[in-house]
Amino acid sequence: MMKDLFKVVRSRIGIDIQNPRKNKLNVPPGLLFKCPRCQSAIFKEEFELAGRICTKCGYHSRLTALQRLEITADKGSFIEYDQGLSSVNPINFPGYEEKVNSLIQKTGLKEAIITGECKIRGERCVIGIMDSHFMMASMGSVVGEKIARAFERAIDKKLPVVLFTASGGARMQEGIVSLMQMAKTSGAVALHSEAGLFYCTVLTDPTTGGVTASFASLGDIILAEPKVLVGFAGRRVIEGTIRQRLPDEFQSSEFLQAHGFVDMIVERKRMRHVLYRLLRFHKKEAVPDWIN
């Protein structure tokens, strides 16, 4: 009789002690944010208030391109380039157009990157911001073309380039055409560099695959936000290939810095100031009188 009594209570509170794995917390959707780095769940409100940063481990979560622009550029200084570029279906990949169209509807973006010109605390630069909410910001023809054009304009106008990278890599739906965007963008970086101009990349969550293997790794200075995922091949692919479990910090910004591929890890709230300072360092007019 006693046993029965407990059974009833257990079923009422909805916890299955025999099978703890079956238990799911009954939380209203959208209330919690689960950090992909430290796995802790924090209140979404708290997470948003902290600027979309995990309050437990400091993981800097994804922003939309417009959110990023707002916290980076001087108000009203942004002039967008190449707004009109949109994707076609180069290899007739089934369902590609539908996918792109539905994302345009959903995100309000035309493609996975916005490019243009802006000022950061008064310092002019060409800026590009990738948005992982659009097809994981994979690089197809439009992304490649916008980046190449941004660099070419920067050469004409003798301006530095600041790129916020985020990408799942090359866009599979555009096949080999997307692979070639890696060479095309890297070529544009090379010309910009030859012109003696400054290029700074900011690695944000997640920067992987063909983007890591092209323009994202070519900055004169490479910054990264804390705890973000940066790498070439995905974790599961590597684990599957070498049949070993990888350490937790693998492919984090900190891991990359320790291995020599990131100059500075910069918190979001300091980013604008750091970019301003780096742009100042590379300004020709910054040379003081006493040296001449």
Place this chain on the structure above:
Amino acid sequence: MDKLTAWERLSIIRNPKRPNAYDYISSVFEHYYEMCGDRLYGDDRAITGGIATFQKLPVTVLATVKGKNLEQNKEVNFSMAHPEGYRKALRLAKQAEKFGRPVICLIDTPGAYCGVQAEQRGQGEAIAKNLKEFMRLQTPIISIITGEGGSGGALGLGVCDELAMLENAVYSVISPRGAANILWRDPQKEKDAANTMKITSNDLLKLKIADKIIPEPAGGAHNDVKMVCENIVEYLFEALKKNCKKSLENLLKSRYNKFRKVGMFNE
């Protein structure tokens, strides 16, 4: 201070209270932004490098770092750099060249690290490449030895247009201990080696390897860090003014000659 022997100076510059690279950087320069990594293998904490301004002029700073206690020294490997340290320095020097920034090197190291991994990753190659590339780097390079100038590890940041030494600094082909070991097979004769090898700033000035001695307060730099930093600022101000004025062709020619003319022989 003229009367101090090399051995006495060594004890001054090995004093744990002696200012390290970060002490000098924070008061000689403004806005130091440290840049990490060689883009190949790792980030060596034994060498710090980055961009700063000197009297409003953007410059690239490269420096070997000594720790102030055991914990710090473990992190910076007692200021003995691995190949990735020299490769980071070269990467940043090349960046300075691209943007026309002068390079300032602060050197205080017993030497490049000797170890299995350093050899596997090409310690010799890394230093050699720095010598070659620094010799032709198309921007002024000013180096200052602030403490120990240990052998190839120091020369890895020591190919320059002008070399200054803090008054008590030394610069030698090998650590006195190493010399005693090689010459007399007795590392205990370190003191004799130090005093015979002509390693003090005065010796180096006479040999025309060093161009300038930067004065220190009595007893050594740690007794008045502010004064030493002011003296460094004073020196850099003049050295940069002089070398930034030169045409690129003159700059590289006189840099080559600075090293080309070293050597003594009968013919």
